Amino acid sequence: xxxxxxxxxxxxxxxxxxxxxxxxxxxxxxxxxxxxxxxxxxxxxxxxxxxxxxxxxxxxxxxxxxxxxxxxxxxxxxxxxxxxxxxxxxxxxxxxxxxxxxxxxxxxxxxxxxxxxxxxxxxxxxxxxxxxxxxxxxxxxxxxxxxxxxxxxxxxxxxxxxxxxxxxxxxxxxxxxxxxxxxxxxxxxxxxxxxxxxxxxxxxxxxxxxxxxxxxxxxxxxxxxxxxxxxxxxxxxxxxxxxxxxxxxxxxxxxxxxxxxxxxxxxxxxxxxxxxxxxxxxxxxxxxxxxxxxxxxxxxxxxxxxxxxxxxxxxxxxxxxxxxxxxxxxxxxxxxxxxxxxxxxxxxxxxxxxxxxxxxxxxxxxxxxxxxxxxxxxxx
Amino acid sequence: xxxxxxxxxxxxxxxxxxxxxxxxxxxxxxxxxxxxxxxxxxxxxxxxxxxxxxxxxxxxxxxxxxxxxxxxxxxxxxxxxxxxxxxxxxxxxxxxxxxxxxxxxxxxxxxxxxxxxxxxxxxxxxxxxxxxxxxxxxxxxxxxxxxxxxxxxxxxxxxxxxxx
Numbered sequence: 001x002x003x004x005x006x007x008x009x010x011x012x013x014x015x016x017x018x019x020x021x022x023x024x025x026x027x028x029x030x031x032x033x034x035x036x037x038x039x040x041x042x043x044x045x046x047x048x049x050x051x052x053x054x055x056x057x058x059x060x061x062x063x064x065x066x067x068x069x070x071x072x073x074x075x076x077x078x079x080x081x082x083x084x085x086x087x088x089x090x091x092x093x094x095x096x097x098x099x100x101x102x103x104x105x106x107x108x109x110x111x112x113x114x115x116x117x118x119x120x121x122x123x124x125x126x127x128x129x130x131x132x133x134x135x136x137x138x139x140x141x142x143x144x145x146x147x148x149x150x151x152x153x154x155x156x157x158x159x160x161x162x163x164x165x166x167x168x169x170x171x172x173x174x175x176x177x178x179x180x181x182x183x184x185x186x187x188x189x190x191x192x193x194x195x196x197x198x199x200x201x202x203x204x205x206x207x208x209x210x211x212x213x214x215x216x217x218x219x220x221x222x223x224x225x226x227x228x229x230x231x232x233x234x235x236x237x238x239x240x241x242x243x244x245x246x247x248x249x250x251x252x253x254x255x256x257x258x259x260x261x262x263x264x265x266x267x268x269x270x271x272x273x274x275x276x277x278x279x280x281x282x283x284x285x286x287x288x289x290x291x292x293x294x295x296x297x298x299x300x301x302x303x304x305x306x307x308x309x310x311x312x313x314x315x316x317x318x319x320x321x322x323x324x325x326x327x328x329x330x331x332x333x334x335x336x337x338x339x340x341x342x343x344x345x346x347x348x349x350x351x352x353x354x355x356x357x358x359x360x361x362x363x364x365x366x367x368x369x370x371x372x373x374x375x376x377x378x379x380x
Numbered sequence: 381x382x383x384x385x386x387x388x389x390x391x392x393x394x395x396x397x398x399x400x401x402x403x404x405x406x407x408x409x410x411x412x413x414x415x416x417x418x419x420x421x422x423x424x425x426x427x428x429x430x431x432x433x434x435x436x437x438x439x440x441x442x443x444x445x446x447x448x449x450x451x452x453x454x455x456x457x458x459x460x461x462x463x464x465x466x467x468x469x470x471x472x473x474x475x476x477x478x479x480x481x482x483x484x485x486x487x488x489x490x491x492x493x494x495x496x497x498x499x500x501x502x503x504x505x506x507x508x509x510x511x512x513x514x515x516x517x518x519x520x521x522x523x524x525x526x527x528x529x530x531x532x533x534x535x536x537x538x539x540x541x542x543x544x
Contacts, residue, residue, distance in 0.1 A: 064397050068407045309397045310390060367387070 038130040042119045049296075050263040054081040056297065057304045064308040085256065093252035096160055103158030108250065108257035110151035114144045115264040122271045123199045125281050125288045137198040138190060141272060142183055145227070148265070149175045152246050155258070159249035167245030170315060171236045174226060177322035178233075182223035184330035185216040188337045189276050192347055202280035210277040211352045215333045215359040217277045219326055224269040226322070228262065231307040238312060270299040325370050329362060406535045417491060419519045419529040422474055425490035426467050427517050428510040432486035435460030442481035447471050465510060469495065470503040480521050488525075489518035 055070070055078050062069030070077035095104060118141050123132030134140060149172050156168020190196055192213065193204035210217040226233040229245075237245040244250075247258045274280060274295040283291035313321065336358060340351055408415060417423065435452040448467050455461035479487050492515065497503050519525040 063401045063405060066400065066403060066406050068405050068409070071409075305394060305397065309393045363387070 042130060043116060046116060046119060046264050046267060049267055050260055051081040053263050053266060053300060060301060060304050061308050088256040089253055091252040093254060096249050098160045100158040100160065103154045107151050107155035107158055108254040110154060111148060111261040112257050112264060114147040115261055115268050117144050118268045121198050122275060123202060123280060124292050127199065133197050133199040136196050138186055138196045142186065146179060156246035161249050164246050164248045167236055171246055174236065174318060177319055178223045178226035181219050181322065181326040181330045184334055185220040188213050188216040188334055191337055191341055198275050202275055202282065205279040207349060207352060208277060208279040212347060212355060213337065214356050219330055221273060224273060225303065228265050228269055230303060232310040232312050233318060235312045235315060235318065266300060266303065270296050273299050325366060329366055332362065416530050416533045418532045419526055421491055421518050422476055422489050422520050423491050423493045423518060424469060424474060424495040425492055425505065425515065426510060427488040427490045427515045428465060429486045430511050432484045433462055434484055435462045438481045438483055439478035439487055442477045444475065444477065445471055445473060448478060465507045466504060468504045470500050476520060485522060488522060489520045491516040491518045
């Protein structure tokens with residue numbers, strides 16, 4: 001599939017720089033042209049999709065609340081996010097007098113860059129992407145995704161505000177807790193597909209892993225909601241209750257960077273869910289690129305649907321849910337998947353209904369045992 | 381129900397929200413579509429009837445703001461002719477006491493709520509403006525007018541023309 005000598009002849013650096021950086025079916029086989037095109041393409045593409053996502057969320061959540069949503073700027077209000085961006089850029093950038101200026105300045109950058117980096121390994125089509133076939137792609141995503149925790153804490157600490165610091169500490173606690181079941185859910189996918197490369201994982205999905213590994217899918221989705229700090233896990237920036245959590249002291253363009261990072265995070269998590277569990281670019285009739293984006297918007301639509309529906313959880317429910325409910329169940333899930341792989345490798349199609357039944361039974365049983373003090377239960 | 385803790389309540393909630401999407405939207409798209417206000421509305425203007433007014437100045441005495449100015453002269457048949465009748469709508473509190481006080485039912489509330497102006501001076505309604513035929517009379521304290529006015533539209537009963 002990949003012709004190493006040809007790439008090495010075109011770009012001698014490529015042979016030692018990365019294992020297989022150039023997609024074979026892309027017209028530019030030139031190493032640097034590939035990086036330039038995909039680097040700029042992804043950076044600007046992400047900004048464009050962020051605008052689309054903001055518009056999509058506002059237009060999609062409106063009918064659920066019997067509203068219309070933005071419809072004044074441009075056709076169907078599609079230029080509303082542009083107007084918002086212009087407004088936010090014209091606002092004054094206030095830095096608190098006693099803030100740690102360097103940290104305060106770096107945090108908004110550091111929250112956006114890892115999200116952008118994660119797009120490098122996403123295959124938008126068969127072999128199309130910056131480095132879609134990176135042999136440690138999933139590890140890269142998990143590792144780079146963890147940097148965001150640091151950025152959140154930097155934002156809270158650098159503001160020199162006790163509320164933002166408390167918000168950041170809660171945020172960090174949540175993100176660290178939810179990274180664990182998230183990684184375990186991903187491990188199940190890796191075990192079935194036998195590869196860490198995102199491209200390879202898509203190729204391995206003859207059946208979407210959402211059906212084959214339903215519990216991993218549910219857990220990954222839940223953890224992605226927590227990582228994104230969206231409903232029902234948005235208690236740290238609960239817009240109707242407290243102000244903003246860790247980015248309370250940010251205004252102007254720096255605040256816009258947090259906003260951007262949040263939505264870019266929504267895109268990347270949707271893209272990861274699509275790649276890992278919904279068989280990526282695969283689909284009938286339509287071109288694969290279109291399929292990828294249809295699935296991307298479908299996953300984000302579900303996230304918005306959750307936001308319109310569910311109340312947010314308390315902090316103790318949040319932590320209890322991660323450690324007492326999802327972590328043990330992920331381990332059980334991993335055990336089941338391992339057993340299935342040992343006995344029926346490659347995985348058989350009839351495991352799909354079996355796994356769905358197992359997931360339903362396990363979730364119901366475990367919820368029965370899962371209790372929190374304070375008189376209320378948390379459920380999946 | 382035993383399965384309730386397993387997330388069934390959450391799923392029911394999702395379905396409820398999905399059903400909501402099929403309902404009519406209640407947002408009013410203001411400049412394009414306007415609701416008809418209540419027949420007895422106290423809107424932000426006064427309407428004055430020149431023929432009924434005798435220039436008795438009861439409304440001036442009733443006004444808690446001292447806001448209504450009236451100047452009269454003696455005309456034919458020894459009757460008052462109103463020369464100046466002014467109400468500064470920037471100071472008016474729209475309490476309706478003048479309308480209630482008028483013994484000849486010459487003063488009415490208007491029905492228009494779009495009365496904003498760029499200059500304070502423009503808010504002073506003089507005699508020409510208050511008798512302008514464009515102004516609609518409200519049925520506030522004037523029950524005779526009640527049946528002649530259109531029925532109020534409520535958002536829930538509105539025939540919805542969808543503006544997207």
